[in-house]
Structures are given as structure tokens and as C-alpha cells.
Amino acid sequence: SRSTRIVAPAAANETAAEGQAAGGPRKTEAGATIRVDLDRVDRLIDLVGELVINQAVLAQRVMEAGLARASAVAMGLDELEQLTREIQDSVMAIRAQPVKSVFQRMPRLVREVAAMTGKPVRLVTEGEGTEVDKTVIERLADPLTHMIRNAIDHGLENPEKRAAAGKPAEGVVKLSAAHRSGRIVIEVSDDGGGINRERVKGIAIEKGLISAEATLSDEEIDNLIFMPGFSTAAEVSDISGRGVGMDVVRRSIQALGGRITISSKPGKGSTFTMSLPLTLAVLDGMVVSVQNQTLVAPITAIVETLQPKAEDVHSLGGHARVISIRGGFVPLIDVGMALGYRNEPLPATQGVALLIEGEGGARAALLCDAIQGQRQVVIKSLEANYRQVPGVAAATILGDGRVALILDIDTIVTVSRGDMRKAG
Known part of the structure; x- marks a missing residue:
């Protein structure tokens, strides 16, 4: 027991x-x-x-x-x-328990995969004492296992290639954990060759995951490796090539209310960053109104609130808009439009904007009808009780007994940025 x-x-x-x-x-x-x-x-x-x-x-x-x-x-x-x-x-x-219990399992895994691939590998760990809810820790082992196997098998080059590139024969995989903005951030990085974007795109086209005419940014190409069935392995082995890998990692992280992002530099290596809530029970939220609906935005993502002025808002065509804040421009995202509550955007001057910062540091302004206040809310899983809804992380019960949805800010920003690029 x-x-x-x-x-x-x-x-x-x-x-x-x-x-x-x-x-x-x-x-x-x-x-x-x-x-x-x-x-x-x-x-x-x-x-x-x-x-x-x-x-x-x-x-x-x-x-x-x-x-x-x-x-x-x-x-x-x-x-x-x-x-x-x-x-x-x-x-x-x-x-709360330190992530050390999960990190301690990884050296053995690294030795086993290194022996299978014939690559000398050194594992470096940082932040083992970082504490997080036990429920989160229990479900971290599988995603981390997938990612470290992937880093050694696909990320690190063979000793001969490393020597030709002027690198030490021994590859380095780094596993680190730290608290950041009320969340725990776990990074798995390697000093390998980075993601071969041309090869990734070619395989995605070959497997019919994208069209040959598709124009993708580097970030979008990197994210192709999270698609179901995607694999860059030339042949099936005990380590890879079965088409079951990074898509499972992303689903596992999303099930915990987290996000995973990729940063890769050709010839320098790749870094996979997982951002997870410290607890799956409660959060501090800003309660807002959108088209007569009550929603909750996590306080940890909010930088400030502001009242948009007409001269600061600029249209990019269609419904895409940006707002000028301190000399810079950030996307202005109508939450009601993003969640399908309304078909026409709310005039910016009639709403309140929440300036938010996503996990990757990207900023955006969420336009809401009004702010009701700040309060602590209890997280209730929407996926367990209903189903997964894009743009919604979970739900909560308000003081008047009504159910309010907790916004998945990163998804809303990512989708809106994609729409904005199409509009541009």
C-alpha cells in the first residue's frame, strides 16, 4: 500500500x-x-x-x-x-518531496542506453532538492525516461563525429530542476548536433504529417517531433524507431497541466524544457468575465493589468490586433473569440487587458470584459470529469456554486500567434 x-x-x-x-x-x-x-x-x-x-x-x-x-x-x-x-x-x-527520488533513477538508464548505442555519456544533474507535489513526481519518471533516451540516441553524435566537430568524445546530458514563477521547470539538455530540421521536415512530409508545400518556422519544425508516429530512427531498435516517444511525453506533461518546449541550435545541442505546476490541488487566480462567462487566469502568468487606449491598438487585418506597451508591441488576444464565446471581437477600449508572460518568455495581452477580483481556487480536472478542451487547463467551483473554467494561457497564446502569422 x-x-x-x-x-x-x-x-x-x-x-x-x-x-x-x-x-x-x-x-x-x-x-x-x-x-x-x-x-x-x-x-x-x-x-x-x-x-x-x-x-x-x-x-x-x-x-x-x-x-x-x-x-x-x-x-x-x-x-x-x-x-x-x-x-x-x-x-x-x-x-511536497524533492525530485531527487526521480533523478536518482536516471544514471543507471544513462549507462544502459550509452552501452546500447556505444556512445560515452556523462549525466549532470542540478536542483535535486527542488520540491514538488508527490503526485507530480510519481508521473515524471516516464516522460524523463523517454527524453533522456531520446537525447542520447538522437541528440548525441558518435564519438567520431564529435571529434570531427572539435568536441570531446564524451557527450553530456544535463538534467536540472528549479522553481520559477510558481512552477517547477525541468530541463533535459544535450551538447549534441541539435535537431536536423531539413531531415525532420522531410520525414514529416514522407509520413503525410504535413504537406510538401507547407512553410514552417524553425519552432514549428522542431515541434513536428511531438506528432504521433513520428520517428527519425532509420531502423527499429530496442531504443527507438517504434513511433512511440515524444508524443507520449507531451501528452503526459499536458495531463499534469504542464507544457514542454524545445530550443535547438545546429551543432550545439538541444534543450527540452518542461514547466509543471507545483501542486495539482489549488492555485491563485484572477477571476475575469468574458461574454457573461466567468473564467480564471493563473496569477503566476500575469505581469500587470491595463485599460487599453484606442491609439495604442493597431489592426493587422482580419481580427488580428496588437497593442503598444512601453514602446513595444504584443499581440492583443480576445479571450471570447479564442474560446468561441463570440464571433466578433470586443472593442479594445471596452475591455480590460491582462499582460501575461508565457513559459518561453513570450508576452501577450488577453482582452477580457471585466475583472472580478483575485482569489484562491481549487483545481478540478476537466479531462477526468468531461474531456480535454483546447485553451482550458481545468475547472473550479466558485463561491456561488457555479463552475468556472481555468484558462490554459500558453495554448491560447500559441494558437493566436499562429492565426496572427496567417493574417500577416
């Missing part, structure tokens, strides 16, 4: 204090631990989620009753909100 260990440092401190009081030698003792079945911890997290929802319901009722912010009830509710947040943070800390 699944179980986890919970550290109780207070108990260890009490033991040390008792030893000192008794005149014994001062010792540094390890924190006492207890084993708890994971199902119990999961149940506790579910209850905390319901507590957050009920606190939101109470806040809604107090607001509807018209009670002043300075009233005793409202002040008590504020204290309850702070207490709820502290309880939630404490419960999440129980499930």
Missing part, C-alpha cells in the same frame, strides 16, 4: 530539550517521522479543497448581504481566509 513519511521536527526539538535538561550531552537528532497511508493524506487535501470552496461561499454570502468590510462578521471572515491559506500551505508541504 502507498504510504509517506511525515517529519515532525517539533518532537525532535522536545527530545533534545529534555536531554539538555537532564544534563546529558547535547546531540543533534534527526527529526522524528511517522508513516501515513497516502490515501489519508489525499483525503486531507480533498477536505482542505472543500474548506477553500466553503470559505469562498461564505465570502460571497457576506458580500450579498451587504455587510460592511469593517463589520465583525467580515473581519472574522478575513481571519478565516488567512487561516485557510495557512492550513492549505501546511497540507501541501506534507506532500
Whole structure:
């Protein structure tokens, strides 16, 4: 049965204090631990989620009753909100574990694949102590295995080719983890030859994945390797060539509410970056209105909010627009249009823009009808209860009992950028 260990440092401190009081030698003792079945911890997290929802319901009722912010009830509710947040943070800390448990499995994998391919490989790891929710850790092993096998088999060149290119015979695969903007970012990079874009495009055309006349950017060509059935292996082996690989990785990462991106330089190597939520339970969100619908945008992606001015908005033809912000231009994306809530774009001056920054650093402005406020929301999987919806990461329950959709900002921006290129 699944179980986890919970550290109780207070108990260890009490033991040390008792030893000192008794005149014994001062010792540094390890924190006492207890084993708890994971199902119990999961149940506790579910209850905390319901507590957050009920606190939101109470806040809604107090607001509807018209009670002043300075009233005793409202002040008590504020204290309850702070207490709820502290309880939630404490419960999440129980499930948080370092990614070291997954990283420790990889050296053996690297040795095995290196032996199969005949390539000398050195694995470098960083950020093993980075903590993330146990649920995320459990589902990281398979994607990382695929990516490291891919980096060694396809990314690193043979020793002869490396020598000809002036590189050390030993290839390097780097696996790193770090916290960034409220998410965990895991990178798998190699110092190989990079993605051969001409070959990738040729194989995609040969397999009928794209048309021969298609004009693709370097980024779009790189992303072809995520298409189902795609493989650059010349023959089927124990490592690759079966057409099951990077598409599985992308689906696994998306199922966790994450994104995977590629950065590749010919002759220098490739870097695959996975960005994942720290927890699958709650998030801080900005609640907005779009065409009488209530949506939630993750706070971690929002840089600022602004009221668009007519002179700052420029049309690119069709429905594509950009907005000038501090001397630069960023795409202005109508959320209602992107999700199919309306057929005609909202006049920019009648809405509110959320300046957001995606995982790759690209910025865009999301145009909404109005902002309702900021609050903590409980994440409910839309895929598990309904099906996957493009542009929507998950759902939540609001204080009035209604279901609100949580925006998948990266997908909305990516699709809108593609539409904008077509318009240009």
C-alpha cells in the first residue's frame, strides 16, 4: 500500500530539550517521522479543497448581504481566509518531496542506453532538492525516461563525429530542476548536433504529417517531433524507431497541466524544457468575465493589468490586433473569440487587458470584459470529469456554486500567434 513519511521536527526539538535538561550531552537528532497511508493524506487535501470552496461561499454570502468590510462578521471572515491559506500551505508541504527520488533513477538508464548505442555519456544533474507535489513526481519518471533516451540516441553524435566537430568524445546530458514563477521547470539538455530540421521536415512530409508545400518556422519544425508516429530512427531498435516517444511525453506533461518546449541550435545541442505546476490541488487566480462567462487566469502568468487606449491598438487585418506597451508591441488576444464565446471581437477600449508572460518568455495581452477580483481556487480536472478542451487547463467551483473554467494561457497564446502569422 502507498504510504509517506511525515517529519515532525517539533518532537525532535522536545527530545533534545529534555536531554539538555537532564544534563546529558547535547546531540543533534534527526527529526522524528511517522508513516501515513497516502490515501489519508489525499483525503486531507480533498477536505482542505472543500474548506477553500466553503470559505469562498461564505465570502460571497457576506458580500450579498451587504455587510460592511469593517463589520465583525467580515473581519472574522478575513481571519478565516488567512487561516485557510495557512492550513492549505501546511497540507501541501506534507506532500511536497524533492525530485531527487526521480533523478536518482536516471544514471543507471544513462549507462544502459550509452552501452546500447556505444556512445560515452556523462549525466549532470542540478536542483535535486527542488520540491514538488508527490503526485507530480510519481508521473515524471516516464516522460524523463523517454527524453533522456531520446537525447542520447538522437541528440548525441558518435564519438567520431564529435571529434570531427572539435568536441570531446564524451557527450553530456544535463538534467536540472528549479522553481520559477510558481512552477517547477525541468530541463533535459544535450551538447549534441541539435535537431536536423531539413531531415525532420522531410520525414514529416514522407509520413503525410504535413504537406510538401507547407512553410514552417524553425519552432514549428522542431515541434513536428511531438506528432504521433513520428520517428527519425532509420531502423527499429530496442531504443527507438517504434513511433512511440515524444508524443507520449507531451501528452503526459499536458495531463499534469504542464507544457514542454524545445530550443535547438545546429551543432550545439538541444534543450527540452518542461514547466509543471507545483501542486495539482489549488492555485491563485484572477477571476475575469468574458461574454457573461466567468473564467480564471493563473496569477503566476500575469505581469500587470491595463485599460487599453484606442491609439495604442493597431489592426493587422482580419481580427488580428496588437497593442503598444512601453514602446513595444504584443499581440492583443480576445479571450471570447479564442474560446468561441463570440464571433466578433470586443472593442479594445471596452475591455480590460491582462499582460501575461508565457513559459518561453513570450508576452501577450488577453482582452477580457471585466475583472472580478483575485482569489484562491481549487483545481478540478476537466479531462477526468468531461474531456480535454483546447485553451482550458481545468475547472473550479466558485463561491456561488457555479463552475468556472481555468484558462490554459500558453495554448491560447500559441494558437493566436499562429492565426496572427496567417493574417500577416
